[in-house]
Amino acid sequence: MRSLWPASLAGRITLLLLGGLMLLHVGSMWVHERALRDTEQGARIERMADHLAAARAAVAPLPEAARDAAAHGISRPGLEIHWDRVAPLPEAAPPEALAEAAARLGPGARIGWDPKAEPGHRLLGALPAEGGGWIVFSAPWLGAGGGALDHGAIASMVAMALGIAGVSILVVRWITGPLRRLSAAADRIGRDPSPQPVPMEGPEEVRHAAAAFNAMQDRIARLLEDRTEALAAMSHDLRTPLSRLQLRVGFLPEGEDRARLEADIAEMEAMVARTLDYIREGRDAEPVRPADLAAILQTLASDAADQGHDVAYQGPGRAVLPLRRIAAKRALSNLVDNALRHGRPPVRLRIHDEGPMLAVEVSDAGTGIAEADRARALAPFVQLDPARSGSGVGLGLAIAQRFAQASNGHLELGTSREGGLLARLVLPRQGSKS
Numbered sequence: 001m002r003s004l005w006p007a008s009l010a011g012r013i014t015l016l017l018l019g020g021l022m023l024l025h026v027g028s029m030w031v032h033e034r035a036l037r038d039t040e041q042g043a044r045i046e047r048m049a050d051h052l053a054a055a056r057a058a059v060a061p062l063p064e065a066a067r068d069a070a071a072h073g074i075s076r077p078g079l080e081i082h083w084d085r086v087a088p089l090p091e092a093a094p095p096e097a098l099a100e101a102a103a104r105l106g107p108g109a110r111i112g113w114d115p116k117a118e119p120g121h122r123l124l125g126a127l128p129a130e131g132g133g134w135i136v137f138s139a140p141w142l143g144a145g146g147g148a149l150d151h152g153a154i155a156s157m158v159a160m161a162l163g164i165a166g167v168s169i170l171v172v173r174w175i176t177g178p179l180r181r182l183s184a185a186a187d188r189i190g191r192d193p194s195p196q197p198v199p200m201e202g203p204e205e206v207r208h209a210a211a212a213f214n215a216m217q218d219r220i221a222r223l224l225e226d227r228t229e230a231l232a233a234m235s236h237d238l239r240t241p242l243s244r245l246q247l248r249v250g251f252l253p254e255g256e257d258r259a260r261l262e263a264d265i266a267e268m269e270a271m272v273a274r275t276l277d278y279i280r281e282g283r284d285a286e287p288v289r290p291a292d293l294a295a296i297l298q299t300l301a302s303d304a305a306d307q308g309h310d311v312a313y314q315g316p317g318r319a320v321l322p323l324r325r326i327a328a329k330r331a332l333s334n335l336v337d338n339a340l341r342h343g344r345p346p347v348r349l350r351i352h353d354e355g356p357m358l359a360v361e362v363s364d365a366g367t368g369i370a371e372a373d374r375a376r377a378l379a380p381f382v383q384l385d386p387a388r389s390g391s392g393v394g395l396g397l398a399i400a401q402r403f404a405q406a407s408n409g410h411l412e413l414g415t416s417r418e419g420g421l422l423a424r425l426v427l428p429r430q431g432s433k434s
Contacts, residue, residue, distance in 0.1 A: 178202030
């Protein structure tokens with residue numbers, strides 16, 4: 001069962017503010033209603049006492065036969081008055097709730113209530129009349145009237161709740177805004193090649209957290225920069241001895257040994273080039289421009305077919321997206337090369353329209369990658385041999401992954417219809433980073 005307690009900090013603060021202020025509002029309404037009711041009840045008793053005093057004065061000089069009519073003539077809505085020879089109530093102490101009313105009505109007053117009577121006659125009382133008899137009256141119960149939850153009170157509570165909710169949401173958004181920006185910056189770590197520092201604003205604790213986060217981000221950036229520069233220098237320096245080695249092999253006589261040495265040198269050069277491509281990805285200053293992915297895939301398929309591979313493109317004639325064209329071609333070339341190295345033919349290149357996204361698929365008919373190993377396969381310098389045959393430095397998928405992240409997209413690995421690997425490079429139609 002889903003909890004009603006909000007998951008977000010903003011939702012929890014808003015709910016607490018709304019609940020606390022609503023409780024305060026209801027409590028203040030209850031206190032105000034009680035005070036207002038006490039005031040109104042006191043005023044009712046005073047008016048009742050005035051009318052009863054007028055009735056006593058009116059019937060005093062009259063004969064008994066005319067007294068009841070005279071007393072009844074002083075009645076008003078909410079107070080019915082009569083004269084009678086006997087009191088309707090026995091002489092007894094009034095109920096605690098009516099003691100104050102009995103004291104205000106005058107000496108000798110008898111007052112009580114009948115819950116079975118009609119609502120307008122539940123309060124019963126009698127006052128001694130001058131010249132004998134009793135001034136008898138009936139009225140609604142003193143506690144009757146509008147309660148704390150009448151229509152006006154409910155409308156007031158609803159209006160107050162809406163006002164409190166609106167103000168609370170604005171205040172909470174202002175308070176939690178720096179936290180949301182800090183969370184977004186933390187989510188970009190490792191994906192944005194040039195992360196920006198988080199503004200140090202908001203409450204003191206949030207400013208301290210932002211400062212600590214910026215310092216951590218700078219340390220991570222320096223560590224990555226040092227690692228990248230060392231790797232780039234090493235890969236670049238390897239090219240010189242490889243060139244000398246290739247030159248010396250050229251003086252060897254033709255034969256199987258020379259062919260093997262040349263193949264090893266070519267593989268080492270490919271490893272160095274792949275490493276430099278991985279380092280270059282995300283660091284190039286190449287601008288984002290409209291590029292035709294369909295044309296890039298057609299070129300890659302044609303080049304591979306010219307080399308004798310079973311590679312074909314199946315998709316629309318044009319698929320233009322704003323992206324870095326050279327980086328896109330490098331990433332797609334690595335996906336095709338990965339399928340040729342580690343999979344089996346046929347290799348198929350496809351483009352699928354997915355609304356705001358465009359998916360480029362590269363599939364082969366090899367053994368594929370087990371689902372448990374797919375996340376590890378996207379990491380740099382990871383090889384899954386012997387599950388997938390071939391050689392290399394383990395950067396083909398990592399280069400495509402870095403390009404996808406830098407373009408606000410993602411790389412997915414799955415199983416093709418032929419049972420091999422299906423690599424899906426999903427890119428947004430808009431919003432690639434420059």
